[in-house]
Amino acid sequence: MRYIVATIFFFMTVFSISAQTDEDPVIWNHEVKQLSETEFILIVRGSIFPGWHVYSQFTAEGGSLPSEFNFKNAGTDYELIGEITESETVKEYSDIFEVEETFFKEKAIFKQHIKLLNTDVKQVKANLFYQVCKEVCIPADIDFVFSLDGSKINTGNTTIDAKSIALGNKLKLNLKNRELLSQGQENISSDSSLWVIFALGFLGGLIALLTPCVFPMIPLTVSFFTKHSQKKSKGIINALLYGFFIILIYALLSLPFHLFDSVDSQILNTIATNVWLNILFFAVFIFFAFSFFGYYELTLPSSWANKMDAASSKVGGVLGIFFMAVTLAIVSFSCTGPILGGLLGGTTLAEGDVATNLTAGMTGFGAALAFPFALFALFPAWLNSLPKSGGWMTTVKVVLGFLEIGLALKFLSNADLVGHWGILKREIFLIIWIVLGLLMTFYLFGAFRFPHDGPKGKLSVGRKITGIVSGLFTLYLILGITNIVNLKLLSGFPPPAFYSIFETESDCPLGIDCYKDFDEGLAYAKDVNKPILLDFTGWACVNCRKMEENVWSEAAIYPILKNDYILISLYVDDRKALPEEQVFDFQYESGRIKHIENIAQKWGTFQDINFGAVSQPFYVLLSPDLEVLNTSIQNTDADTYKLWLLEGLRNFKNKD
Numbered sequence: 001m002r003y004i005v006a007t008i009f010f011f012m013t014v015f016s017i018s019a020q021t022d023e024d025p026v027i028w029n030h031e032v033k034q035l036s037e038t039e040f041i042l043i044v045r046g047s048i049f050p051g052w053h054v055y056s057q058f059t060a061e062g063g064s065l066p067s068e069f070n071f072k073n074a075g076t077d078y079e080l081i082g083e084i085t086e087s088e089t090v091k092e093y094s095d096i097f098e099v100e101e102t103f104f105k106e107k108a109i110f111k112q113h114i115k116l117l118n119t120d121v122k123q124v125k126a127n128l129f130y131q132v133c134k135e136v137c138i139p140a141d142i143d144f145v146f147s148l149d150g151s152k153i154n155t156g157n158t159t160i161d162a163k164s165i166a167l168g169n170k171l172k173l174n175l176k177n178r179e180l181l182s183q184g185q186e187n188i189s190s191d192s193s194l195w196v197i198f199a200l201g202f203l204g205g206l207i208a209l210l211t212p213c214v215f216p217m218i219p220l221t222v223s224f225f226t227k228h229s230q231k232k233s234k235g236i237i238n239a240l241l242y243g244f245f246i247i248l249i250y251a252l253l254s255l256p257f258h259l260f261d262s263v264d265s266q267i268l269n270t271i272a273t274n275v276w277l278n279i280l281f282f283a284v285f286i287f288f289a290f291s292f293f294g295y296y297e298l299t300l301p302s303s304w305a306n307k308m309d310a311a312s313s314k315v316g317g318v319l320g321i322f323f324m325a326v327t328l329a330i331v332s333f334s335c336t337g338p339i340l341g342g343l344l345g346g347t348t349l350a351e352g353d354v355a356t357n358l359t360a361g362m363t364g365f366g367a368a369l370a371f372p373f374a375l376f377a378l379f380p381a382w383l384n385s386l387p388k389s390g391g392w393m394t395t396v397k398v399v400l401g402f403l404e405i406g407l408a409l410k411f412l413s414n415a416d417l418v419g420h421w422g423i424l425k426r427e428i429f430l431i432i433w434i435v436l437g438l439l440m441t442f443y444l445f446g447a448f449r450f451p452h453d454g455p456k457g458k459l460s461v462g463r464k465i466t467g468i469v470s471g472l473f474t475l476y477l478i479l480g481i482t483n484i485v486n487l488k489l490l491s492g493f494p495p496p497a498f499y500s501i502f503e504t505e506s507d508c509p510l511g512i513d514c515y516k517d518f519d520e521g522l523a524y525a526k527d528v529n530k531p532i533l534l535d536f537t538g539w540a541c542v543n544c545r546k547m548e549e550n551v552w553s554e555a556a557i558y559p560i561l562k563n564d565y566i567l568i569s570l571y572v573d574d575r576k577a578l579p580e581e582q583v584f585d586f587q588y589e590s591g592r593i594k595h596i597e598n599i600a601q602k603w604g605t606f607q608d609i610n611f612g613a614v615s616q617p618f619y620v621l622l623s624p625d626l627e628v629l630n631t632s633i634q635n636t637d638a639d640t641y642k643l644w645l646l647e648g649l650r651n652f653k654n655k656d
Contacts, residue, residue: 026054028045028142030044034148040113046108048106053090054132054133055102055131059101064103067130069112077121090105125145167584171602172609176628180628194356197357205364239373246370282415285405285408288401292404394454412424413495429494430477430480430481430494434474441470444467497549508569513562514569518603521567521568522568532567533645536618537570538572538616572603572604575598578599584596611632629651630648
């Protein structure tokens with residue numbers, strides 16, 4: 001279905017939502033032209049960087065977002081005369097949205113005629129929402145203040161009120177022994193993490209090879225290169241080049257995510273834990289799953305493949321091979337698209353920079369797709385050993401469909417946890433996974449069929465083995481939900497144990513008493529004279545759950561946490577709004593101002609300014625008088641964590 005193209009286009013923009021770039025693609029200015037004592041023309045001009053475009057107010061519905069003005073106090077202080085006029089626009093048909101879009105190139109000019117109803121009015125405020133696009137699209141908005149009498153406007157952007165100053169200063173800790181934080185810090189190796197993501201991408205590519213969109217093309221393509229080259233060596237070189245271009249194409253698909261770096265250090269966390277974005281991922285993955293079940297086919301416009309195929313035939317040589325690789329990427333999309341969607345979604349669950357993670361995963365995916373073309377080009381006789389295409393590839397697609405639904409539930413769970421909806425509790429989540437496991441097991445043993453399944457035949461050995469594995473995993477889930485076994489292997493995917501349909505003694509990890517406000521926890525630590533374990537965590541943080549369920553639960557560690565430390569768990573993805581009296585603007589030393597209106601923004605900023613970190617889990621040991629007791633630590637093993645806790649206790653006892 002061609003509507004999936006719009007979904008992919010959204011994926012290319014989604015990580016830019018709400019982000020501001022160091023170099024805005026549009027430079028805006030405004031002025032006022034006076035016509036009489038009561039009538040004025042308000043003018044807004046935008047200078048658009050080369051290659052970028054801004055959408056008109058009147059672009060067609062169903063396409064990109066139009067520009068939209070909102071004039072404050074219009075109808076009371078003044079009236080709007082006529083509609084906003086625009087400068088020259090360009091119209092082009094969009095294959096993505098299948099509508100004719102209207103937009104500005106190089107410059108955009110808007111004019112609004114107003115007439116005062118109150119002659120004491122000296123300024124007019126307006127807000128412009130717009131979308132500027134190149135390889136990616138950035139929705140943004142900007143405020144304008146028009147001075148009607150020529151007086152200077154104080155926008156209030158460079159100063160903050162006394163309340164904000166007081167609350168901002170309260171966030172800054174006067175830490176003692178601060179230099180210890182960065183000494184010998186235990187960090188996850190970013191290189192190691194990237195290799196893991198590359199490996200996962202490679203695994204996804206290997207799975208894609210088994211689908212009916214890709215598998216039959218292996219012998220056809222390799223045979224083409226070996227038979228249509230005058231020399232065998234030339235055919236091998238061309239096939240290897242073809243494989244290289246496949247890797248390059250998939251790596252380049254991640255390029256738009258590297259175009260911008262946000263000045264807000266918390267932006268990636270904000271995006272990854274955004275409630276509506278997680279719901280979008282859930283819906284898209286369900287959509288992908290039913291395509292794998294055979295209810296509809298996902299395709300890119302056929303004209304794209306035809307154009308690429310024609311280009312490869314026309315230009316020949318190296319460039320022709322490149323276009324052949326592009327053609328493969330397009331025609332195989334109905335099978336690779338859902339897997340790539342899973343890879344994209346998975347990067348939001350991983351540690352580190354989303355764009356870098358995505359590049360590693362996409363490169364791994366492309367490498368797996370390219371591998372057989374290079375391998376069989378070197379050893380063409382091996383082509384005879386390949387299994388024939390058949391119904392087994394349909395089975396692979398159906399199994400992937402069940403896995404897509406299972407992954408989709410993780411994103412719905414993220415939204416539920418962050419939004420505090422209480423809908424997808426741990427037991428409900430696991431029951432749905434059990435139902436999916438049973439359905440997949442029954443399908444694999446032939447109990448029911450999907451629309452694109454062929455005639456019913458004898459079950460293959462591979463299908464039986466997969467069915468047994470599915471059945472055993474389902475049994476593991478059943479034993480886990482009944483507390484007969486511990487589901488440590490799944491730590492981080494189901495909701496935490498305390499997020500249960502049954503009443504629990506505590507809403508803290510493992511039932512340990514904890515504080516979710518730093519000041520409250522600090523006050524209690526002073527009263528009982530115990531050191532603090534400061535735990536920067538998140539509702540949707542997979543590695544946080546792994547640490548709690550695999551490390552904190554260890555018999556040698558749990559008593560230390562429960563008895564010797566005051567646990568303060570600060571959730572940096574909690575979107576719950578702060579009380580009005582606690583909402584404020586925080587001003588960084590650079591002068592940048594950040595509006596703090598929810599719990600996530602407060603504790604995310606708190607972590608950033610005091611400890612120079614934005615990742616989770618992140619652990620700090622403090623004394624009640626704010627002395628750092630040990631180096632900070634992140635995701636690690638049980639032995640290291642135990643020694644770290646004990647060292648902190650020794651330093652606390654010896655500090656006097």
